[in-house]
Amino acid sequence: MKNVKFLGLPPALIAGLIAICLAAMYTGALSEDLAGAFAIMLSIGVIFNEIGKRIPIWNTYIGGGLVLAFLGSSALVYFKAIPEKYVTLMNWATEDVNFLTFFIVILITGSILGLERKLLLRSMAGYIPAILGGVAGAGLIGAIFGLMFGISPADVMIKYVLPIMGGGNGAGAVPLSQIYEKTTGEPAATYYSFAITILTIANIFAIITAGILNGIGKKQPQLTGDGKTLMRKSDEIEVQKEDVKLSMIDYGGALLLALSFYALGRLFSEVLLPSVFGVQIHTFAYMIIFVVIANATGIIPTYVRKAATVLQSFFTKNMILIIMVGVGIDTDLGELAAAITFSNVVMAFVIVVGAILGSAVVGYLVGFYPIDSAVTAGLCMANRGGSGDLAVLGAAERMDLISYAQLSSRLGGGLVLVIASIIFGMFL
Template identity: 40%
Template sequence: MKELKIMGLTLPVYFALLAVIIVAIFLNVLPGGMIGAFAFMMIVGALLDVVGNNTPIVKTFFGGGPIVIIFGSAALVYFNILPEVVTKNVDTFMKGGGFLDFYIAALITGSILGMNKKLLIKAAIRYFPCILGGLLVAMGLVSIGGLAFGYTPAEAIAYIGIPIMGGGMGAGAVPIADVFSKGLGLPTEQILSRLVPAVALGNAIAIVFGGILDRVGKKYPKLSGNGKLMEIGQDELKEKVDNEPFALSDFGIGIAIATTFFTFGNIVAFVMKNYVGIDIHSYAWMIISVAIAKAINILPTKYEKSCAKWYQFVASNWTPALLMGIGIAYTDLGQVISAFTPSYLILCFLVVLGAVLGTALVGKLVGFYPIEAAITAGLCMANMGGTGDVAVLTAANRMELMPFAQISSRLGGAFIIFFASIIVPIFFG
């Protein structure tokens, strides 16, 4: 216990900070806006992280800290332990304040620009077959399982398989519900109420699978690249050691470039939707633009490294805070509990299992490590988009795979919406 530190702080110092936060909440004087939200999320999130990472079974099989942070913070809201004013402030900070976008912008930009260029190009060509393989196996398993529990294959695919593989809520379940509504002539809200539990449960199962796959990779090292997606055989693809001196101004460069790439993604998404008729999430366009910038060397190497350093700072210091925000603002524990019947849970499990098996198999065939392929092209299709990507990659200890996770959540999610628009008239017309 003497050696244990939380947030890099000794226990007396950390608990002094925690005491201040608790007293401020009790007296209803916790600052609003970013200060109060950041203080609460960082300090309490760090404690839940330590609890999860040091709890037997949880730390070994269920992802440790990340799953405890998310569902622990969701429980604080569900059981009304957390005052409503704090909940609303965190919700506003995560959504209206854009903390989630700010975090993911740093991760996408820094992780892509920090990658080996040749590796990025070689991996991207092989990535989409993995997504398709996972989708086909997932839909096949849930169809077969659905028959055992009174679902038709079409119902199992439409109401369980598609929403889980659809890229989350805002970019997944909501537009998918609209597609179904127009095809079936039912209110969108009625359909959405059937999709949301699948999204929530699929996300929870995907997080658990992230921790399990990390453990499988450690037990069977040949299946894992330890955070590297592609099996590298050529010396020229190996990363070079960065010995350049670090300057605090590098963080400023990283912030400026990351937020500008995010803004550029919004511009492209607007133009493509309103003038070309292609509606794809801005994250996808951001990923494409950063990848192109990396591939054709638009930015000097120094700026690429500045973005990579900023991403490393964000990931190492703010991940527990972000997961705390995900639990409070995006995870409805009530929806998860209400849908928690054995048959429904099994069907959701089959979808995620199919995504893992299909992507691992195809990934091996195209030259990826099966564990990394299953995590990115499989689990990051089955979770709740950007929030789920962070949780799954953290549980799997592979945050450096964020670029590929975002390809799954955004481009893969867009493909699922297209897929849903095709199957509605075929199966329900």
């Protein structure tokens, strides 16, 4: 045990720190602010993460510690093992303060600026076809299995495929329900209540299958890359290695850079160009486009790009525990259990599998590794948006692919809304 560390700390020391944080929580002494929320979330996250990393089969195929942190946190809330005021506090930190957005902003900037320019442009060019391949695969497999339950292909697309592949809740289920209301004249809630149910079930499958794909990739390394790029034969692109020495102030510049790209994305999505051809463009979609342009044109100094990737790595390895606990806290196991019927579970599962197969096949055809394409262009379409992306990438150990995941949730979700407008008009 001499060389064993948990979150970089010796076992006895971290056990004492966690005990202090939990004692402060259960006695009510812990403050109800961001510091208090992070103290609880890191403590819970470390416990479940370390347990999950050591459970056979689970640690290889189901997603390991991060998935257990997600499910374990949800179970603690369901069984009321955490005082209600601190559950509210953690939800506040994740959603109201929106640490989730801050986390994604750092990851997007670092992951894109860390890619070689030619490799970045090549991979972006083939990504939309891979997304559409995932949607087509989900629709085809869903339609086949829908016939087993007496569900028509049109209903499969409207009630199951579109909500699951729509980019999450806010970017998918909500606007889909509004399109439904506008098309049919029925209340949006009629569509939304079922859409969010089937999406929630699919989100669980997306996280679990991400862990399974990661396990397959470890057994069959020819199906996957290094977890940082989608492109096969990326080693054929000559990359100039530069020895860059960073100072602490460089990380401050990288942080300002990331936040400025986010501000630019907000400026376009909220004021300058909120929609294109009637399709709402999300802040993160704009942000990705601008960071890609900045990387491709070479206007960002090398040392700043390096600092951004190091900053991203810090968040990926440490702050991800806070995110996984926050996502788990927000997942109601009771509602999920009540919504589980045999047909719903089967349909959600096969649609997720269809998304995996479709995106893997098309991804391979455009030059991607099939597993990495399936995780990003497939599973990151079939989850609950931003938080789902992080859970999926965490389970798949591919957090460096966050930019592609966000393209799935944002631009891919926009494509699904266009498809939905056509399908709703034809069949409703």
